[in-house]
Structures are given as structure tokens and as C-alpha cells.
Amino acid sequence: MTDASWETLSNQAVAAAGVVYFLALMAHLVQWASLRKLPADEEVSDGRTAMAGRLAVLLTAVAVLVHAVALAARGMAADPNRVPWGNMYEFTLSGTFVVALLYLVLLRRFDLEWMGPLVVAFVLSLMMVAVIWLYSPVAPLTEALYSPWLVIHVVSAVIATGAFTLGGICSVLYLLKERSTKERGYLARVPELKSLDRLSYRMHSFGFPVWTFAVLITGPIWAHQAWSSYWNWDPKEVWAFITWVVYAAYLHARATVGWKGRNAAYVALVGLATLWFNFIGINFFSTSSQHSYAAPAVVEPGPAAAVEASAQVPLPPVPGPPAPPSS
Amino acid sequence: MSTHSSGDDRQAQPMPTDMNARELVRWSWRQLTSMRTALVLLLLLALAAIPGSVIPQDDVDALAVGRWKDAHPDLAPIYAKLGLFSVYDSPWFSAIYILLMISLVGCILPRSAVYWRALRARPPRAPRNLSRLPEHASYTTDQGVDDVLAAAATELRRRRYRVEVREGAVSAEKGYLREAGNLLFHLSVLVVLVGFAVGGLFGFKAGVIVVVGNGWSNNPTQYDEFVPGSLFGADDLDGFSVEVDDFDITWLTDGPAKGQARKFVSHLDYTTADGDTGTYDLRVNHPLSIDDTEVFLIGHGYAPVVTIKDGNGDVAYSGPTIFLPTGPTFESFGVIKAPDARPGQVALEGTFYPTFALGDGAPRSVFGDAVNPLMSLFVYTGDLGLDEGGSQSVYVLDKSDATQLMKDDGQPLRLDMRPGDTVELPDGLGTVTFEGLQRWNKLQVSETPGKLVALAGVVLALVGLLGSLFIRPRRTWVRARAEGGATVVDVAALDRSNGGDPDRGAAELAAIMDTLRAGSGDAGSTTKEDS
Numbered sequence: 001m002t003d004a005s006w007e008t009l010s011n012q013a014v015a016a017a018g019v020v021y022f023l024a025l026m027a028h029l030v031q032w033a034s035l036r037k038l039p040a041d042e043e044v045s046d047g048r049t050a051m052a053g054r055l056a057v058l059l060t061a062v063a064v065l066v067h068a069v070a071l072a073a074r075g076m077a078a079d080p081n082r083v084p085w086g087n088m089y090e091f092t093l094s095g096t097f098v099v100a101l102l103y104l105v106l107l108r109r110f111d112l113e114w115m116g117p118l119v120v121a122f123v124l125s126l127m128m129v130a131v132i133w134l135y136s137p138v139a140p141l142t143e144a145l146y147s148p149w150l151v152i153h154v155v156s157a158v159i160a161t162g163a164f165t166l167g168g169i170c171s172v173l174y175l176l177k178e179r180s181t182k183e184r185g186y187l188a189r190v191p192e193l194k195s196l197d198r199l200s201y202r203m204h205s206f207g208f209p210v211w212t213f214a215v216l217i218t219g220p221i222w223a224h225q226a227w228s229s230y231w232n233w234d235p236k237e238v239w240a241f242i243t244w245v246v247y248a249a250y251l252h253a254r255a256t257v258g259w260k261g262r263n264a265a266y267v268a269l270v271g272l273a274t275l276w277f278n279f280i281g282i283n284f285f286s287t288s289s290q291h292s293y294a295a296p297a298v299v300e301p302g303p304a305a306a307v308e309a310s311a312q313v314p315l316p317p318v319p320g321p322p323a324p325p326s327s
Numbered sequence: 328m329s330t331h332s333s334g335d336d337r338q339a340q341p342m343p344t345d346m347n348a349r350e351l352v353r354w355s356w357r358q359l360t361s362m363r364t365a366l367v368l369l370l371l372l373a374l375a376a377i378p379g380s381v382i383p384q385d386d387v388d389a390l391a392v393g394r395w396k397d398a399h400p401d402l403a404p405i406y407a408k409l410g411l412f413s414v415y416d417s418p419w420f421s422a423i424y425i426l427l428m429i430s431l432v433g434c435i436l437p438r439s440a441v442y443w444r445a446l447r448a449r450p451p452r453a454p455r456n457l458s459r460l461p462e463h464a465s466y467t468t469d470q471g472v473d474d475v476l477a478a479a480a481t482e483l484r485r486r487r488y489r490v491e492v493r494e495g496a497v498s499a500e501k502g503y504l505r506e507a508g509n510l511l512f513h514l515s516v517l518v519v520l521v522g523f524a525v526g527g528l529f530g531f532k533a534g535v536i537v538v539v540g541n542g543w544s545n546n547p548t549q550y551d552e553f554v555p556g557s558l559f560g561a562d563d564l565d566g567f568s569v570e571v572d573d574f575d576i577t578w579l580t581d582g583p584a585k586g587q588a589r590k591f592v593s594h595l596d597y598t599t600a601d602g603d604t605g606t607y608d609l610r611v612n613h614p615l616s617i618d619d620t621e622v623f624l625i626g627h628g629y630a631p632v633v634t635i636k637d638g639n640g641d642v643a644y645s646g647p648t649i650f651l652p653t654g655p656t657f658e659s660f661g662v663i664k665a666p667d668a669r670p671g672q673v674a675l676e677g678t679f680y681p682t683f684a685l686g687d688g689a690p691r692s693v694f695g696d697a698v699n700p701l702m703s704l705f706v707y708t709g710d711l712g713l714d715e716g717g718s719q720s721v722y723v724l725d726k727s728d729a730t731q732l733m734k735d736d737g738q739p740l741r742l743d744m745r746p747g748d749t750v751e752l753p754d755g756l757g758t759v760t761f762e763g764l765q766r767w768n769k770l771q772v773s774e775t776p777g778k779l780v781a782l783a784g785v786v787l788a789l790v791g792l793l794g795s796l797f798i799r800p801r802r803t804w805v806r807a808r809a810e811g812g813a814t815v816v817d818v819a820a821l822d823r824s825n826g827g828d829p830d831r832g833a834a835e836l837a838a839i840m841d842t843l844r845a846g847s848g849d850a851g852s853t854t855k856e857d858s
């Protein structure tokens with residue numbers, strides 16, 4: 001297959017995955033629409049409602065497979081072949097893939113079926129954002145991205161992002177359920193508060209060491225190799241650090257009497273906000289981040305422009321998600 | 328219950344109203360080292376880090392700071408006072424993390440002491456009423472009390488518990504390493520900070536632009552910029568020298584990344600302080616290490632070679648001049664000065680286009696490679712401001728006392744030259760020849776002592792963290808007592824981990840029960856109650 005046909009395959013697979021996720025979402029909606037009518041403690045294990053639930057999970061699994069094909073084809077389309085996370089579009093595809101995959105992997109172990117509609121809706125919306133606003137054709141990476149650290153660093157950052165996102169979904173539900181007095185419907189059926197809190201903690205306590213590894217170990221090692229400075233207080237680094245500190249605060253909050261539960265959930269959501277802000281938002285607020293595809297630094301002729309502003313080799317758009325190409 | 332691993336042993340207390348000075352100090356210390364203070368300080372640290380990502384920082388991009396100051400003349404002095412252009416070494420940012428570190432030390436020292444005692448302590452006595460514990464089960468057997476306890480001790484040891492049999496009960500505890508992991512983690516945070524500080528204090532960072540074919544030696548005077556740490560001594564510099572022998576670059580001429588440069592390699596020859604020589608192909612992501620110093624390739628560009636002959640026919644300037652790129656197509660800006668030219672000083676200022684094209688009527692470069700090189704220069708004469716002896720940037724032309732040469736029609740005179748061209752200047756000022764092109768490399772040279780300390784610190788922190796998060800401290804008790812000719816066995820457990828999975832605990836308890844009962848040979852008369 002030629003690179004161009006791999007690229008076409010990837011684009012088609014993305015579209016197909018989107019359609020299947022959408023069908024999975026529909027199945028979940030059918031399931032929950034009929035569950036609404038039943039008391040929250042009534043288990044449904046056969047009949048159309050249960051069928052819809054199982055179908056939704058099956059469809060999600062199919063979608064994840066197709067999603068994987070899309071990613072693999074994307075990597076094959078590049079010349080030389082490479083990992084499919086070299087720009088924002090690819091990063092979003094990889095990130096949503098990990099969220100969906102983690103959900104499936106943990107589904108049995110933690111009885112996560114109730115999370116299905118939220119995860120699928122989240123993945124589907126982000127995929128749409130990626131396709132509509134972030135799409136860029138397959139391109140070779142900038143020089144500094146050719147490094148084994150691209151694989152290690154970004155994979156760990158993406159996995160942590162996936163775990164934090166699932167944990168954040170638990171925290172949102174915790175806060176909603178805490179306020180809800182309804183006896184039927186979705187909130188009544190999600191696990192009790194204590195389980196939500198514990199589940200959220202477990203997602204975060206998995207994500208935190210992985211994030212530590214991504215942001216405080218592999219990131220600095222790579223930054224040192226590429227930019228000569230392992231920690232430069234670059235905006236992307238600053239926000240990765242902020243996220244780390246906030247999640248450390250979350251773990252503390254959970255261990256501090258009186259903060260467990262609600263306050264811890266708030267801290268977790270602040271953490272999630274900083275995480276996603278770093279992924280998307282910072283690219284729009286900061287022009288100075290080295291973690292962007294910004295072309296060589298533009299030199300303004302002027303006294304200050306002296307040497308330090310001489311053209312930079314375009315540098316790696318890492319850690320965490322790379323910024324969109326500026327061209 | 329001993330509280331060695333739970334965070335609630337040190338809680339902030341409301342301030343008592345009647346205290347003497349000593350009590351006040353004690354009280355304040357307890358406040359500072361309380362878990363809640365640590366939590367607040369952590370959140371404050373996160374908050375305080377934000378401005379540095381929004382406002383340009385001196386250390387990151389001094390140029391952007393300059394631009395920002397020009398754009399906000401009113402705010403700039405206030406921001407400067409507040410340290411907002413160097414947030415991460417401002418007093419208020421430092422205050423937060425220093426407080427956090429004090430709190431950390433104040434927190435881990437006593438906890439280490441408690442842990443040290445707990446490590447050697449025997450597993451705690453069985454609570455009087457085991458059925459009150461959250462995980463509990465019991466059964467009856469006709470085995471003797473001692474046999475049951477012996478079997479229970481064996482089973483718990485097999486499960487890696489520390490076991491103690493006393494007063495008709497087995498006490499067992501495991502997961503001691505969790506607290507060790509937690510202490511290791513917090514201690515390592517300090518190690519990282521030390522490594523980080525050492526790098527800032529004893530290291531240096533320097534930059535040099537070298538025309539290919541030339542070299543430099545590791546000496547502050549040879550660098551275009553040299554930023555030493557505050558405790559760095561110039562004698563600490565490794566005495567090596569490097570020559571940039573050759574530079575290869577590949578340009579992508581098709582595909583979506585067309586125009587991007589690829590595979591830049593700088594071929595270096597170097598000589599170390601000991602006189603050893605070597606060669607190295609310097610690429611992005613592959614720095615060269617010489618002793619403790621590292622050399623990085625961080626930029627490249629063009630240096631047009633120009634010869635200026637003055638009105639007397641003497642060579643007033645000849646050589647490559649570094650032009651600084653202003654964009655991805657390597658359109659570059661530069662200044663060439665010939666202060667020794669007679670009868671008048673001559674300076675050229677303008678743009679170099681590696682691949683010249685007229686787009687939308689405006690001249691520009693469409694590609695980074697030198698496919699169709701063209702240089703477009705304006706000419707100045709008069710006093711170039713170089714005679715006063717003051718230092719002047721080679722990239723800037725002081726035009727205050729210089730006059731620009733004009734054409735007869737009143738338009739500025741512009742020399743558009745391709746390599747090989749020679750142009751005669753008006754007014755008998757001489758000639759300018761564009762001899763050819765050379766390239767330059769920008770190299771960053773730095774010494775970062777303590778980086779391995781910092782790295783070791785984070786790695787240890789990660790190891791500690793894994794222990795702290797995933798080792799599950801647990802206590803299990805088995806009590807056997809004779810009652811009406813049979814033996815009643817109570818098994819209970821207390822999970823002391825933070826987010827432990829209750830199912831796993833229950834599964835372990837059930838497994839212990841099964842082993843004991845299977846060993847007893849009599850499962851008929853048992854009652855099992857789970858709560």
C-alpha cells in the first residue's frame with residue numbers, strides 16, 4: 001500500500017469509528033431511557049434493556065478496534081513510518097483511543113457499565129473536534145521529534161490523561177449524585193458515593209505516578225537532550241507542573257479528614273481542568289511555548305534582537321500534546 | 328490504633344486563647360506542619376505558578392519581555408516590582424515553596440521517628456471484640472485452640488504477614504513498606520530541589536554563533552552570551568575547543584512538510600583540556616559531552632560573504648557576515664559595517680533571500696535552501712558610531728549620525744545582488760562584491776551540575792510513590808477460644824490503605840478462612856458471618 005492509501009484508510013477508519021461510537025451512544029441511550037422508568041435497585045439482566053446495554057458495549061469495542069486501525073494507518077502513512085502522535089489531530093485521536101480502551105479494559109473489573117454513555121459521548125465529541133478543527137494531513141515530524149522519547153514520553157502522558165479523565169468523570173458524578181435526591185434515573189443508578197470516591201481515587205492514584213513519569217522524568221530527559229535545559233519553565237512545562245501539584249493536593253485532600261469526598265472531588269476537577277487546558281488552551285494563550293510547531297523564532301531587528309534571537313532549530317512539540325502546526 | 332501512616336495524626340487545631348510564648352511557637356509549628364497546611368500550600372504553589380505561563384519570562388524569552396514592556400509602559404514597572412517577569416525566582420514564589428519544604432521537613436521527621444518505632448514494634452494486640460471490625464468472620468471447630476492458632480500463624484506468615492501469637496490470639500500485620508515509600512517520596516522531593524538548585528547555582532549556559540569552518544574555545548570571552556550561575560567560577564570551565572568542520576542539511580522539497588529542514592548535522596572536531604581530540608556529528612537530540620560540559624546544536628542560518636573595497640581601492644571589509652533568519656523560509660536580516668573605509672565609512676543593511684521570489688509584488692524568500700539566493704541591501708555612510716569605543720551589537724546599525732545613500736529620483740539606493748555580483752557605490756565610496764555564501768550554526772553550551780541528583784531524586788520519588796500508593800497495609804487477627812467443648816475461631820481484618828479495594832480484602836479474608844477450615848477437617852459445624 002502506498003502512503004497515500006494508508007492515509008485514506010486512516011481517514012475512513014476515523015469516520016467509521018465515529019459512526020460506530022455514535023451507534024454505541026444510541027444503544028446506551030435506549031438502555032438508559034428504559035432504565036429510567038425502573039426503581040434504581042431493580043437489576044435488569046435480560047430483555048431489551050439489557051440487550052441494548054450489551055450491544056452498546058459490543059459496539060464500543062468494535063469502535064475501539066476501528067479506532068486502532070485509524071491510528072495504525074496514520075503511522076503507516078508517514079514517511080518514514082512513525083508513531084501516530086505528531087500533531088494535535090493525532091494526539092487527540094490517540095488520547096481518545098486510550099480513554100475508550102481504558103474504559104473497556106477496566107469495565108469488568110470495576111463494573112463500569114454505567115460510565116459507558118459518558119465515556120462514549122466524551123470520546124465521540126473530542127473525535128469530532130479533532131476531525132473538524134484539528135485535522136492536518138500526514139507530515140513528517142520536525143527534526144527534534146525523532147527521538148525514542150517521543151514514544152515513551154507521549155505514551156505515558158496519554159495514559160495518565162486517560163486515567164485522570166476517567167477519574168474526573170467519577171468525581172463529576174460524585175458531586176452530582178451528592179446533590180441529587182432522585183430515586184430513579186441515571187444518577188440513582190450510578191454506584192453509591194463511597195464507591196465513586198474510591199473509584200475516582202484509584203483512577204487518580206494510577207494516573208499520578210504515570211504522570212510523574214511522563215512529566216518529571218521523561219520530559220526533562222528529552223528536554224535536556226533537545227534544548228540543553230531539562231526544565232525551562234516553558235508554559236507547557238509550567239502547566240504540566242501545575243497539574244502535578246494539583247493532583248498531589250488531591251491525594252493529600254483525600255488523606256485529610258474532612259476533605260475526603262466532596263472537597264477532594266473539587267480538587268480532582270481543578271486538576272482535570274488544568275490538564276485539558278494545558279492540552280488545548282495553552283496553545284492559544286501562549287506564543288512563546290517551545291512545545292509548538294511554531295516555525296523558527298522570528299527575529300525582530302532591534303537592539304534586543306541580538307544573538308539570543310537567532311533562528312532556532314524548530315524544536316520538539318512535547319511533552320504532553322503538541323500544539324497545532326502554525327502554518 | 329497507631330496512626331503512623333494516616334494523615335490525620337497532625338491536624339490543624341483552632342488557636343487556643345491563652346498561651347504563653349512557648350506554647351504559641353509550638354502551636355504555630357503544629358499548624359505549619361499539619362496536613363491541611365501542606366494541602367493549602369500545594370494549591371497556592373499551583374496558583375502562583377500560573378502568571379509565569381502568561382506573562383513573558385526573562386529567563387525564557389527576554390525578547391518577549393522587552394516587547395511586552397514596550398507595549399505596556401504603564402504596567403511594566405509595577406509588574407517588574409512584583410517580580411512578574413521572573414516569577415520562579417521571585418520572593419513570593421520562593422516563599423511558598425520554602426514554607427512547603429519547611430512544612431515537609433517538619434512533617435517527615437516526626438513521621439520517620441514514629442515509623443522507626445513502628446517498624447520494630449510487635450503487631451498490635453487483638454481488639455477485645457473482633458466482631459466489631461469491618462471485616463470479620465467466625466467458625467466453630469473441634470480442633471484444639473493451640474492447633475488453630477498455630478495453623479493461623481503459618482497461614483498468615485505464608486501471606487507475608489509479620490505474626491505474633493499471644494494471649495489466645497494471633498496478631499498479624501503487613502504492608503510496612505507503604506509508609507517507607509511515603510517517606511521516601513517526600514524526602515526525594517527535597518533531593519530534587521537540591522539538584523535543581525545546584526544546577527542553577529554552579530552551572531552556566533552560553534551561546535555562540537559560529538560560521539562553518541571556524542571554531543571557538545570554552546571561554547566566556549568567546550561566547551555571544553554567557554549566563555553563569557551565581558556561584559559559578561570561570562576557573563570551573565572545562566578547557567576545550569571545538570571547530571565546526573562542516574554542516575549538512577536536507578530540505579524537503581515535496582510533501583506536506585515541504586520546505587522543512589531535515590537532518591541537520593554539524594560535523595565537529597574538538598580538543599579536550601587534556602589534549603585528546605575527537606570528532607562528533609552533532610545533531611538535534613544528540614548533544615556532545617566533553618567532560619562536564621555539553622554542546623547542543625540549536626540553530627543555523629546563512630552568512631553571506633561580502634567584500635567592500637573603499638574609494639581608495641583598499642579592502643575595508645571582507646568575510647562572512649551572520650544574517651539572522653526572520654522566518655521559516657530563512658529570509659534573513661543583517662548588517663555589514665566597514666568603519667575603516669575611506670573616504671567615508673560604509674555600512675550595508677538589508678535582507679538575504681535564500682530562494683528569492685516576487686510574491687504579491689513584494690520580494691520574499693519562498694524556501695529555506697539557497698536555490699535562488701539574492702541579497703537586497705541599503706547603503707549608509709557617515710559616522711557609524713563605532714569610533715566612540717562603546718560596544719555595539721554587530722546585528723544593529725546605529726543610524727543616528729549616518730546618512731542613507733539615495734538615488735537621483737529620491738528613492739533609497741538598493742543593491743540587489745546575487746553571488747558573484749559586484750556593484751559600484753556612488754560618490755566614489757568604492758565597490759561591494761557578493762562573493763558567496765557560508766552557513767553558520769548556533770551552539771548552546773552548558774554545564775548543569777546536579778542534574779543526575781535531580782534525576783535520581785525523581786526516580787526515587789516515583790519508587791516511593793508506587794510503594795505509598797499500592798502497598799496495602801493490613802492487620803489481621805485470629806482468636807480461638809474454647810467454648811462448650813468446641814473451639815470458636817474469630818478472624819478479623821483491618822485494611823489501612825487509602826483506597827483499598829474492599830473486594831480484595833474480603834477475598835483474602837475468605838481465603839484465610841477456607842485454609843483454616845480445610846485444615847481443621849471439620850467444616851460441618853461452622854457458622855460463618857460476614858459483615
Ligand code: HEM
Nearest residue numbers: 248251255332333334360361362365430431434516795825
Ligand atoms: C512538596 C510537597 C509535597 C508533595 C508534592 C506531596 C505529595 C504527596 C503525595 C503525592 C502523596 C500521596 C501518596 C499517598 O497517598 O500515600 C502524599 C501523601 C502524604 N503526604 Fe505529602 N506531599 C508534600 C508535602 C507534604 C507535607 C508538607 C506533609 C506534612 C504535613 C505531607 C504529608 C503527607 C502524608 C501524611 C501523606 C500520606 C497520606 C496518606 O495517609 O495517604 N506531605 N504526599
